[in-house]
Amino acid sequence: MKIAIASLLCLFILSCTPSSTSKDIIEEVQTWDAESQLQGLGIELPAPSSPVANYVNAVRTGNLLFLAGKGPSLPDGSYVTGKVGQELTVEEGREAARLVGIAQLAVLKAELGDLNKVKRIVKVLGMVNCGPEFTQHPQVINGFSDLMVEVFGEKGKHARSAVGMNALPMDIAVEVELIVEIED
Structure with missing residues (x-):
């Protein structure tokens, strides 16, 4: 009986000890520079748009x-509009979601002054303007999620919902809201 308990205790301790992969992730999180990543991607953040x-x-x-929901704004201030799967392809919807990511990064930068104050992207709600037969919501919202991981690394990985909507304000193609944990 004592041997069985000791064996279980050893297995428990080993399972709680971080592997080299876990150590690598911890080191990456501690040294990641979101501001440099943004520059490396060639992304210049616009001024955040005013609420409508x-x-x-x-x-x-x-x-x-x-963060309140934002839509896919273009450099001229207009929006990517239309229903994904009808007027827009899935790839165009994905690019629209990436534009929303840039808009939300602009809000984060304005609020925090430095994107490195982001501790974690916690939760994302992605809404796709589409018809009732459209089912590729996750592929569209990946445009947003992939950008968050490109900019924040492991800290950009998040819980997410990707849902279809009958309509979105001003007929925008995609809207995304999120919850972010920040450094104190």
Whole structure:
């Protein structure tokens, strides 16, 4: 009986000891520079757009920052519009979601002053303007999620919902809101 308990204890201790992969991830998180990543991607953040109704771009409570939904804005201030799967292809929807990611990064930068203050992208809600038969929501919202991982590395990996909507404001193709944990 004592041997069985000792064996179980050893297995438990070994399972709790970080592997080299876990150590690599911890080191990456500690040394990752989101600002440099953004520059390396050649992305210049625009000024955050103003809310289109009675709300604010972000609300902080404790170490969480809740970002309001944003749409895919183009450099001229217009939006990517239309239903994905009808007027837009899945790839065009994916690119629209990436544009939303850039818009949300602009909000984060304005709120925090430095993207390296992001501790973790926690939760993403991606909404795709589409018809009832469209089922490729995850592929579209990957445009947003992939950008978060490109900019923040392991800290950019998040929980997510990708859903279809009958309509979105101003007929925008995609809208994404998110919750971010920030450094104190």
